[in-house]
Amino acid sequence: MHAIYGWVTGPLTWIAFLLFFGGLLYRLVQLLILVRRKEPFIFSYMSLKYSLRSILHWILPFGTVNWRLHPVMTIVTFAFHICLLVAPVFLMAHAILFEEAWGFGWPSLPDVAADWMTLIVIAGAVFFLVRRIVRPEVRFVTSTSDYVLLAVVAAPFVTGFIAYHQLFAYRWMLVAHIVSGQVMLVAIPFTRLVHMLFAPLTRAYTGSEFGGVRHAVDW
Amino acid sequence: MAQPAKSEAKQIVDNGIEKGAAGLTEDRIQAVINRVIKGESGARLKVYVDTCVHCGLCSEACHYYLSHDKDPRYSPVAKVKQTLWEMIRRKGRVSVDFMRRAAEIVHTECNLCKRCAMYCPFGIDIAYLMMVVRRIVHLLGMTPQYIQDTAHSHAAVSNQMWVKPDEWPDTLQWQEEEARGEIPTLRIPLEKEGADIMYSVIGPEPKFQAQLIYQAAVIMDVAGVNWTMPATAGWDNSDMAMFTGDNEVMGRIKREHYETAARLRVRRIVMGECGHAFRSVYDVGNRWLGWRIPPIPIIHAIEFYHELLTAGKIRVAKKFKTPVTIHDPCNVVRGGGLHRMARDLAHALCEEVVEMYPNCEHNYCCCAGGGVINCGPPWKNKRIEGNRVKADQLADAKIRGAKVLIAPCHNCHSGLEDINHAYELGLDIKFFGDIIYEVMEKPEA
Numbered sequence: 001m002h003a004i005y006g007w008v009t010g011p012l013t014w015i016a017f018l019l020f021f022g023g024l025l026y027r028l029v030q031l032l033i034l035v036r037r038k039e040p041f042i043f044s045y046m047s048l049k050y051s052l053r054s055i056l057h058w059i060l061p062f063g064t065v066n067w068r069l070h071p072v073m074t075i076v077t078f079a080f081h082i083c084l085l086v087a088p089v090f091l092m093a094h095a096i097l098f099e100e101a102w103g104f105g106w107p108s109l110p111d112v113a114a115d116w117m118t119l120i121v122i123a124g125a126v127f128f129l130v131r132r133i134v135r136p137e138v139r140f141v142t143s144t145s146d147y148v149l150l151a152v153v154a155a156p157f158v159t160g161f162i163a164y165h166q167l168f169a170y171r172w173m174l175v176a177h178i179v180s181g182q183v184m185l186v187a188i189p190f191t192r193l194v195h196m197l198f199a200p201l202t203r204a205y206t207g208s209e210f211g212g213v214r215h216a217v218d219w
Numbered sequence: 220m221a222q223p224a225k226s227e228a229k230q231i232v233d234n235g236i237e238k239g240a241a242g243l244t245e246d247r248i249q250a251v252i253n254r255v256i257k258g259e260s261g262a263r264l265k266v267y268v269d270t271c272v273h274c275g276l277c278s279e280a281c282h283y284y285l286s287h288d289k290d291p292r293y294s295p296v297a298k299v300k301q302t303l304w305e306m307i308r309r310k311g312r313v314s315v316d317f318m319r320r321a322a323e324i325v326h327t328e329c330n331l332c333k334r335c336a337m338y339c340p341f342g343i344d345i346a347y348l349m350m351v352v353r354r355i356v357h358l359l360g361m362t363p364q365y366i367q368d369t370a371h372s373h374a375a376v377s378n379q380m381w382v383k384p385d386e387w388p389d390t391l392q393w394q395e396e397e398a399r400g401e402i403p404t405l406r407i408p409l410e411k412e413g414a415d416i417m418y419s420v421i422g423p424e425p426k427f428q429a430q431l432i433y434q435a436a437v438i439m440d441v442a443g444v445n446w447t448m449p450a451t452a453g454w455d456n457s458d459m460a461m462f463t464g465d466n467e468v469m470g471r472i473k474r475e476h477y478e479t480a481a482r483l484r485v486r487r488i489v490m491g492e493c494g495h496a497f498r499s500v501y502d503v504g505n506r507w508l509g510w511r512i513p514p515i516p517i518i519h520a521i522e523f524y525h526e527l528l529t530a531g532k533i534r535v536a537k538k539f540k541t542p543v544t545i546h547d548p549c550n551v552v553r554g555g556g557l558h559r560m561a562r563d564l565a566h567a568l569c570e571e572v573v574e575m576y577p578n579c580e581h582n583y584c585c586c587a588g589g590g591v592i593n594c595g596p597p598w599k600n601k602r603i604e605g606n607r608v609k610a611d612q613l614a615d616a617k618i619r620g621a622k623v624l625i626a627p628c629h630n631c632h633s634g635l636e637d638i639n640h641a642y643e644l645g646l647d648i649k650f651f652g653d654i655i656y657e658v659m660e661k662p663e664a
Binding site: 031034035037038039041042044045054058065066069070073135136137138139140141142143146192194195198199201202203205206207209210213214215216217218219 | 260261262263265266267269270271272273274275276278279280284289291292294296297300336337338340341342343344502506511512552553554555556557558577580581
């Protein structure tokens with residue numbers, strides 16, 4: 001057990017973070033090269049002002065017509081994404097692990113808050129799952145990979161929750177939590193989860209076109 | 220409403236699609252798809268496909284989706300799924316039947332109005348993706364017959380309507396003569412080098428709406444504008460090749476248009492009330508030719524009339540009495556931000572302006588643009604059924620008093636005319652030019 005734990009928290013973690021950061025960097029550089037090679041005009045239309053204007057409207061809950069059209073989806077997706085980003089980064093256990101390894105850490109959330117945020121992520125994932133099944137327009141464009149991706153994202157939170165509360169099989173759950181977290185990190189650059197990196201860029205380009213050329217709003 | 224949008228099981232046969240499909244093999248399809256997807260396309264295609272999380276939030280943007288009782292096949296993302304996703308997944312190895320259906324989807328179930336780009340949280344430009352598929356359809360020679368005919372016309376005579384070189388100046392002189400009955404000193408100056416403005420129109424104006432040229436000439440004359448029209452090819456600003464994915468012809472006719480203006484040494488090109496032509500000369504053609512913005516400033520009629528009115532060059536004698544409502548054409552509003560000026564103009568010209576909702580950037584498409592109406596009679600009923608939501612929107616404006624519908628775009632005009640008729644709305648559809656001509660101060664004849 002110790003050997004497995006040592007292995008997943010050691011070499012596997014290194015590999016996961018390398019693939020995560022390296023993968024994101026690779027996707028970004030690959031994208032920029034592609035733009036430069038085939039659609040260099042994109043650079044000439046990009047505008048910081050209109051990019052930020054567009055992004056700002058869309059990262060505000062109810063900041064756009066479409067967010068207001070889907071109030072439940074809006075609340076869930078914002079809560080889900082905020083908790084998804086904040087809970088793991090500011091979890092006390094993670095900060096401590098990091099501090100033990102590197103000698104410095106950062107302020108962390110009280111465990112109760114992190115616990116609730118984890119539940120919000122899990123509830124959000126369940127909502128997305130149900131939405132995929134019951135909404136015809138979503139079901140029509142859903143493929144197996146969409147369910148797999150949802151599972152990949154939910155898994156670290158489910159296992160983390162079980163492990164933290166030591167509901168059962170604590171040690172195995174902990175290993176499962178670490179491995180599923182690593183799987184998620186590695187999946188981000190190489191699957192549609194790459195929207196974490198690309199969504200602000202597509203938004204920025206559309207915002208720039210709408211603001212700079214089309215003189216219209218895009219929200 | 221007169222026609223419920225529910226009768227669509229019947230198969231529509233389009234000779235253009237069928238003739239193209241008849242000669243196709245899967246090898247040929249695969250080669251063309253890969254040429255476009257791997258060769259011609261770049262970062263946008265890749266990122267849009269890789270980033271889409273299949274959330275379906277674009278659905279409510281689409282008038283086809285809304286008009287078909289939220290049938291999921293009509294949502295914007297579903298149209299990408301039924302075309303590009305499959306092509307990419309199967310590495311271009313798709314059947315002839317698949318391409319037949321793809322051609323139908325991209326040409327007759329999407330107006331490229333880009334409303335969905337405003338509803339996608341990531342701002343994915345689905346209209347661009349539809350254009351990628353239209354490009355594939357074009358290269359496979361299976362573009363719907365009627366729109367292909369207009370593209371042929373562009374290629375052969377540099378205008379959309381097979382107007383022959385002698386018919387063009389002839390029509391202008393005929394309209395000049397007509398207008399001189401009203402204003403004896405009126406001229407339609409042809410080939411006047413160094414004029415301030417080159418006035419350009421779309422092919423259908425000389426073909427069957429010559430009175431619009433008459434009206435424009437009266438407005439120009441009364442306003443004392445130093446203007447001209449070319450007597451040569453290059454006068455037509457319209458562009459169906461842009462909508463068939465025939466970028467080569469599109470670029471060629473845009474070049475001819477800009478070069479004609481350059482030859483006449485005008486400062487600006489003012490264009491009539493057309494939307495897709497605005498898109499082609501303001502946004503698309505210039506890019507193909509390597510210009511970030513058009514090489515010569517392009518002024519849409521809305522902007523031009525606004526300018527004339529604000530500068531006091533034309534004056535309103537008596538405001539238009541009948542209550543009007545404004546349709547915001549996608550290409551000049553979502554594509555040019557002219558909705559504010561359109562409203563200023565409407566309020567300056569008319570006594571009562573009733574808004575329709577949603578409006579401005581969020582207005583529903585006319586369902587004619589993007590080359591859909593140009594796919595001709597075989598697809599007419601499908602187009603009308605696909606925009607029931609527009610009929611509802613117009614009916615609502617009518618209930619609140621609107622009797623005249625101002626649509627400052629030719630495609631919108633024709634499409635709305637069909638909706639108006641099919642759903643028995645009884646609205647009178649007009650251009651801004653019609654209203655200005657009616658209400659402006661004119662010299663005593």
